[in-house]
Amino acid sequence: MDHIATPAPGVLLSSGPYERIVAGLRDAVETMSGLDPDAVLTAPPVIAREVLETAGYIRSFPQLVGSVHSFRGSKRDWRALAGREDWHRSQEISDLMLLPAACYHVYPQVAGRSVPVSRFCVHATCFRQEATGERGRMRSFRMSELVFLGPPADCLAWRDGWIERMASWLRGLGLDVSVELADDPFFGPGDHLMRDTQREQQLKWEMRVPVGGGVVQAIASCNLHLDHFGGAFGFTTDGGPAHSACVAFGLDRIALALIERHGREPDAVSRCLREKEGTRT
Ligand code: AMP
Ligand code: ZN
Numbered sequence: 001m002d003h004i005a006t007p008a009p010g011v012l013l014s015s016g017p018y019e020r021i022v023a024g025l026r027d028a029v030e031t032m033s034g035l036d037p038d039a040v041l042t043a044p045p046v047i048a049r050e051v052l053e054t055a056g057y058i059r060s061f062p063q064l065v066g067s068v069h070s071f072r073g074s075k076r077d078w079r080a081l082a083g084r085e086d087w088h089r090s091q092e093i094s095d096l097m098l099l100p101a102a103c104y105h106v107y108p109q110v111a112g113r114s115v116p117v118s119r120f121c122v123h124a125t126c127f128r129q130e131a132t133g134e135r136g137r138m139r140s141f142r143m144s145e146l147v148f149l150g151p152p153a154d155c156l157a158w159r160d161g162w163i164e165r166m167a168s169w170l171r172g173l174g175l176d177v178s179v180e181l182a183d184d185p186f187f188g189p190g191d192h193l194m195r196d197t198q199r200e201q202q203l204k205w206e207m208r209v210p211v212g213g214g215v216v217q218a219i220a221s222c223n224l225h226l227d228h229f230g231g232a233f234g235f236t237t238d239g240g241p242a243h244s245a246c247v248a249f250g251l252d253r254i255a256l257a258l259i260e261r262h263g264r265e266p267d268a269v270s271r272c273l274r275e276k277e278g279t280r281t
Helices: 016-033 049-055 075-081 152-172 192-200 228-233 251-262 266-275
Strands: 040-042 046-048 067-071 091-098 118-127 140-150 178-181 204-212 215-226 243-250
Touching: 016 118, 016 140, 016 152, 016 251, 016 266, 046 049, 049 091, 049 228, 140 152, 140 251, 152 204, 152 215, 152 243, 204 251, 215 228, 215 251, 228 243, 243 251, 251 266
Parallel strands: 040 118
Antiparallel strands: 046 091, 067 091, 118 140, 140 243, 178 204, 204 215, 215 243
Protein backbone atom coordinates (compact mmCIF):
# COMPACT_ATOMS: atom_id res chain seq x y z
CA MET A 1 0.00 0.00 0.00
CA ASP A 2 2.93 2.22 -0.50
CA HIS A 3 3.58 4.67 -3.26
CA ILE A 4 4.33 3.74 -6.85
CA ALA A 5 7.00 5.80 -8.58
CA THR A 6 6.42 7.52 -11.93
CA PRO A 7 9.02 8.79 -14.42
CA ALA A 8 8.92 12.17 -12.63
CA PRO A 9 10.77 12.21 -9.26
CA GLY A 10 8.50 13.26 -6.40
CA VAL A 11 5.33 12.51 -8.40
CA LEU A 12 3.82 9.35 -6.97
CA LEU A 13 0.82 7.13 -7.54
CA SER A 14 -1.04 5.74 -4.56
CA SER A 15 -3.06 2.57 -4.06
CA GLY A 16 -6.65 2.16 -2.84
CA PRO A 17 -5.77 1.34 0.80
CA TYR A 18 -3.40 4.33 0.98
CA GLU A 19 -6.08 6.62 -0.46
CA ARG A 20 -8.55 5.41 2.16
CA ILE A 21 -6.14 6.60 4.85
CA VAL A 22 -5.84 10.00 3.14
CA ALA A 23 -9.64 10.22 2.86
CA GLY A 24 -9.99 9.32 6.56
CA LEU A 25 -7.55 12.07 7.47
CA ARG A 26 -9.39 14.60 5.32
CA ASP A 27 -12.66 13.70 7.07
CA ALA A 28 -10.96 14.01 10.45
CA VAL A 29 -9.71 17.52 9.67
CA GLU A 30 -13.20 18.51 8.55
CA THR A 31 -14.75 17.11 11.72
CA MET A 32 -12.20 18.90 13.91
CA SER A 33 -12.84 22.18 12.09
CA GLY A 34 -16.41 22.15 13.42
CA LEU A 35 -17.42 24.21 10.36
CA ASP A 36 -20.61 23.91 8.43
CA PRO A 37 -20.22 22.54 4.90
CA ASP A 38 -20.41 25.99 3.27
CA ALA A 39 -17.07 26.93 4.81
CA VAL A 40 -15.38 23.69 3.68
CA LEU A 41 -13.72 24.24 0.31
CA THR A 42 -11.97 21.89 -2.08
CA ALA A 43 -9.45 23.65 -4.28
CA PRO A 44 -8.16 22.66 -7.71
CA PRO A 45 -4.37 22.27 -8.04
CA VAL A 46 -4.00 25.67 -9.73
CA ILE A 47 -4.47 29.28 -8.66
CA ALA A 48 -4.51 32.69 -10.37
CA ARG A 49 -0.95 33.92 -10.83
CA GLU A 50 -1.92 37.34 -9.54
CA VAL A 51 -2.92 35.84 -6.18
CA LEU A 52 0.56 34.39 -5.57
CA GLU A 53 2.14 37.62 -6.80
CA THR A 54 0.00 39.70 -4.42
CA ALA A 55 0.66 37.26 -1.55
CA GLY A 56 4.43 37.65 -2.00
CA TYR A 57 4.88 33.90 -2.49
CA ILE A 58 6.90 34.21 -5.68
CA ARG A 59 9.21 36.78 -4.10
CA SER A 60 9.75 34.56 -1.04
CA PHE A 61 9.95 31.07 -2.56
CA PRO A 62 11.06 31.43 -6.21
CA GLN A 63 12.75 28.02 -6.20
CA LEU A 64 9.53 26.18 -5.21
CA VAL A 65 7.16 27.86 -7.64
CA GLY A 66 5.58 26.01 -10.56
CA SER A 67 3.99 28.09 -13.31
CA VAL A 68 1.58 27.06 -16.06
CA HIS A 69 2.73 27.98 -19.57
CA SER A 70 0.64 27.64 -22.71
CA PHE A 71 0.82 28.17 -26.44
CA ARG A 72 -0.85 31.28 -27.80
CA GLY A 73 0.40 31.29 -31.37
CA SER A 74 -1.52 30.47 -34.54
CA LYS A 75 -2.17 26.99 -35.99
CA ARG A 76 0.49 27.79 -38.54
CA ASP A 77 3.09 28.62 -35.87
CA TRP A 78 2.19 25.38 -34.14
CA ARG A 79 2.67 23.29 -37.28
CA ALA A 80 6.19 24.67 -37.50
CA LEU A 81 6.88 23.59 -33.90
CA ALA A 82 5.00 20.30 -33.63
CA GLY A 83 7.28 17.31 -33.72
CA ARG A 84 10.32 19.35 -32.72
CA GLU A 85 12.06 18.54 -29.47
CA ASP A 86 11.94 22.19 -28.46
CA TRP A 87 8.19 22.42 -29.12
CA HIS A 88 7.93 24.39 -25.87
CA ARG A 89 10.06 27.22 -27.23
CA SER A 90 6.98 29.40 -27.77
CA GLN A 91 5.09 28.53 -24.59
CA GLU A 92 4.23 31.67 -22.65
CA ILE A 93 3.43 32.19 -19.01
CA SER A 94 -0.33 32.00 -18.44
CA ASP A 95 -2.59 33.47 -15.79
CA LEU A 96 -2.26 30.28 -13.70
CA MET A 97 0.26 28.90 -11.24
CA LEU A 98 0.37 25.52 -9.53
CA LEU A 99 -1.01 25.85 -6.00
CA PRO A 100 1.76 25.75 -3.34
CA ALA A 101 -0.48 25.71 -0.22
CA ALA A 102 -4.22 25.35 0.30
CA CYS A 103 -4.77 28.60 2.20
CA TYR A 104 -3.83 30.89 -0.72
CA HIS A 105 -7.31 30.34 -2.15
CA VAL A 106 -8.90 31.94 0.94
CA TYR A 107 -7.39 35.45 1.01
CA PRO A 108 -8.75 36.69 -2.36
CA GLN A 109 -12.24 35.58 -1.21
CA VAL A 110 -12.23 38.25 1.47
CA ALA A 111 -10.14 40.88 -0.35
CA GLY A 112 -11.23 44.41 0.46
CA ARG A 113 -13.79 43.24 3.03
CA SER A 114 -14.16 43.73 6.73
CA VAL A 115 -13.81 40.39 8.53
CA PRO A 116 -14.79 40.31 12.21
CA VAL A 117 -13.77 36.66 12.60
CA SER A 118 -13.85 34.12 9.76
CA ARG A 119 -12.87 30.46 9.57
CA PHE A 120 -12.31 28.19 6.59
CA CYS A 121 -11.26 24.64 5.86
CA VAL A 122 -9.58 24.00 2.49
CA HIS A 123 -8.53 20.69 0.95
CA ALA A 124 -6.04 20.85 -1.92
CA THR A 125 -3.48 19.11 -4.06
CA CYS A 126 -0.33 21.21 -3.86
CA PHE A 127 2.86 21.51 -5.87
CA ARG A 128 6.37 22.53 -4.85
CA GLN A 129 9.43 22.18 -7.05
CA GLU A 130 11.45 20.40 -4.36
CA ALA A 131 15.16 19.92 -5.01
CA THR A 132 15.35 16.57 -3.23
CA GLY A 133 13.03 13.57 -3.21
CA GLU A 134 13.64 11.75 0.06
CA ARG A 135 10.73 9.89 1.65
CA GLY A 136 7.85 12.26 2.32
CA ARG A 137 9.24 15.06 0.14
CA MET A 138 7.05 15.06 -2.95
CA ARG A 139 6.49 17.60 -5.66
CA SER A 140 2.75 16.92 -5.73
CA PHE A 141 1.07 16.22 -2.39
CA ARG A 142 -2.19 16.70 -0.50
CA MET A 143 -2.71 19.33 2.16
CA SER A 144 -5.75 20.30 4.25
CA GLU A 145 -5.72 23.62 6.02
CA LEU A 146 -7.81 25.45 8.59
CA VAL A 147 -7.62 29.22 8.25
CA PHE A 148 -8.59 31.90 10.75
CA LEU A 149 -8.98 35.63 10.00
CA GLY A 150 -9.67 38.32 12.58
CA PRO A 151 -8.25 40.61 15.26
CA PRO A 152 -4.59 40.04 16.26
CA ALA A 153 -5.22 38.61 19.74
CA ASP A 154 -7.86 36.18 18.45
CA CYS A 155 -5.52 34.91 15.71
CA LEU A 156 -2.71 34.33 18.18
CA ALA A 157 -5.01 32.51 20.63
CA TRP A 158 -6.47 30.36 17.82
CA ARG A 159 -3.03 29.43 16.47
CA ASP A 160 -1.65 28.66 19.95
CA GLY A 161 -4.70 26.57 20.79
CA TRP A 162 -4.12 24.54 17.64
CA ILE A 163 -0.47 23.81 18.52
CA GLU A 164 -1.80 21.94 21.57
CA ARG A 165 -4.75 20.38 19.81
CA MET A 166 -2.82 19.25 16.75
CA ALA A 167 -0.06 17.67 18.85
CA SER A 168 -2.54 15.86 21.05
CA TRP A 169 -4.58 14.62 18.05
CA LEU A 170 -1.44 13.29 16.34
CA ARG A 171 -0.26 11.66 19.58
CA GLY A 172 -3.72 10.09 19.92
CA LEU A 173 -3.06 8.46 16.54
CA GLY A 174 0.07 6.90 18.02
CA LEU A 175 2.53 9.38 16.49
CA ASP A 176 5.25 10.53 18.86
CA VAL A 177 5.57 14.03 17.41
CA SER A 178 8.03 16.65 18.53
CA VAL A 179 6.78 20.22 18.37
CA GLU A 180 9.48 22.54 17.09
CA LEU A 181 9.91 26.14 16.14
CA ALA A 182 10.51 26.04 12.38
CA ASP A 183 14.06 26.64 11.24
CA ASP A 184 13.09 27.90 7.84
CA PRO A 185 11.66 31.38 7.86
CA PHE A 186 8.01 31.77 7.04
CA PHE A 187 8.02 34.56 4.50
CA GLY A 188 11.02 33.26 2.59
CA PRO A 189 14.79 33.23 2.99
CA GLY A 190 15.27 36.96 3.61
CA ASP A 191 18.41 38.11 5.37
CA HIS A 192 19.66 36.94 8.74
CA LEU A 193 17.99 39.79 10.57
CA MET A 194 14.60 38.95 9.07
CA ARG A 195 15.09 35.26 9.83
CA ASP A 196 15.97 35.96 13.45
CA THR A 197 13.00 38.30 13.83
CA GLN A 198 10.68 35.64 12.46
CA ARG A 199 12.06 33.06 14.86
CA GLU A 200 11.72 35.48 17.77
CA GLN A 201 8.10 36.14 16.82
CA GLN A 202 7.56 32.36 16.81
CA LEU A 203 5.49 32.54 13.65
CA LYS A 204 5.78 28.91 12.58
CA TRP A 205 5.64 25.71 14.63
CA GLU A 206 6.01 22.27 13.10
CA MET A 207 5.12 18.74 14.21
CA ARG A 208 7.94 16.40 13.28
CA VAL A 209 7.92 12.60 13.25
CA PRO A 210 9.58 9.67 11.40
CA VAL A 211 7.91 8.86 8.08
CA GLY A 212 9.97 5.75 7.26
CA GLY A 213 13.39 5.02 5.81
CA GLY A 214 15.03 6.78 8.76
CA VAL A 215 13.65 10.14 7.58
CA VAL A 216 11.97 12.63 9.91
CA GLN A 217 9.62 15.14 8.29
CA ALA A 218 7.28 17.92 9.39
CA ILE A 219 3.81 16.41 9.03
CA ALA A 220 1.88 19.53 10.04
CA SER A 221 2.44 23.21 10.82
CA CYS A 222 0.75 25.96 12.85
CA ASN A 223 1.36 29.41 11.41
CA LEU A 224 0.76 33.01 12.39
CA HIS A 225 0.93 35.48 9.48
CA LEU A 226 0.34 38.68 11.50
CA ASP A 227 -1.03 41.30 9.02
CA HIS A 228 0.94 39.93 6.03
CA PHE A 229 -2.10 38.73 4.06
CA GLY A 230 -4.53 41.30 5.54
CA GLY A 231 -2.23 44.03 4.25
CA ALA A 232 -1.61 42.40 0.87
CA PHE A 233 -5.29 41.65 0.14
CA GLY A 234 -6.82 44.57 2.00
CA PHE A 235 -9.10 42.69 4.37
CA THR A 236 -9.68 44.49 7.64
CA THR A 237 -10.95 44.19 11.16
CA ASP A 238 -11.72 47.05 13.55
CA GLY A 239 -10.69 49.46 10.77
CA GLY A 240 -7.12 48.08 10.44
CA PRO A 241 -5.58 45.20 8.50
CA ALA A 242 -6.87 41.91 9.87
CA HIS A 243 -4.43 39.29 11.05
CA SER A 244 -4.51 35.69 9.85
CA ALA A 245 -3.33 32.26 10.91
CA CYS A 246 -3.46 28.79 9.39
CA VAL A 247 -2.85 25.22 10.46
CA ALA A 248 -1.74 22.85 7.73
CA PHE A 249 -2.11 19.07 7.77
CA GLY A 250 0.26 17.37 5.31
CA LEU A 251 -2.03 14.44 4.51
CA ASP A 252 0.52 12.38 2.57
CA ARG A 253 3.17 12.77 5.25
CA ILE A 254 0.71 11.95 8.04
CA ALA A 255 -0.35 8.84 6.08
CA LEU A 256 3.30 7.77 5.70
CA ALA A 257 3.93 8.37 9.41
CA LEU A 258 0.88 6.26 10.34
CA ILE A 259 2.06 3.43 8.08
CA GLU A 260 5.53 3.67 9.61
CA ARG A 261 4.05 3.52 13.12
CA HIS A 262 1.28 0.95 12.67
CA GLY A 263 2.65 -1.20 9.89
CA ARG A 264 1.69 -1.79 6.30
CA GLU A 265 -1.49 -3.67 7.09
CA PRO A 266 -4.17 -1.24 5.85
CA ASP A 267 -6.75 -2.21 8.47
CA ALA A 268 -4.44 -1.33 11.35
CA VAL A 269 -4.21 2.29 10.26
CA SER A 270 -7.90 2.57 9.35
CA ARG A 271 -8.86 1.07 12.72
CA CYS A 272 -6.66 3.56 14.50
CA LEU A 273 -8.30 6.47 12.62
CA ARG A 274 -11.79 5.08 13.28
CA GLU A 275 -11.17 4.60 16.97
CA LYS A 276 -9.91 8.13 17.39
CA GLU A 277 -12.68 10.32 18.75
CA GLY A 278 -14.08 12.76 16.21
CA THR A 279 -12.73 10.80 13.28
CA ARG A 280 -14.96 9.24 10.63
CA THR A 281 -13.56 6.80 8.08
P1 AMP B 1 4.16 24.36 5.08
O1 AMP B 1 3.26 25.36 4.41
O2 AMP B 1 5.55 24.35 4.48
O3 AMP B 1 4.16 24.45 6.57
O4 AMP B 1 3.55 22.94 4.68
C1 AMP B 1 2.43 22.43 5.35
C2 AMP B 1 2.55 20.92 5.42
O5 AMP B 1 2.50 20.39 4.09
C3 AMP B 1 3.86 20.45 5.97
O6 AMP B 1 3.84 20.38 7.38
C4 AMP B 1 3.97 19.06 5.36
O7 AMP B 1 3.27 18.12 6.11
C5 AMP B 1 3.29 19.23 4.02
N1 AMP B 1 4.32 19.38 2.96
C6 AMP B 1 5.06 20.47 2.68
N2 AMP B 1 5.91 20.23 1.66
C7 AMP B 1 5.71 18.93 1.31
C8 AMP B 1 6.28 18.06 0.32
N3 AMP B 1 7.25 18.50 -0.51
N4 AMP B 1 5.83 16.79 0.24
C9 AMP B 1 4.86 16.34 1.06
N5 AMP B 1 4.27 17.11 2.00
C10 AMP B 1 4.69 18.39 2.14
ZN1 ZN C 1 -1.46 28.16 5.09
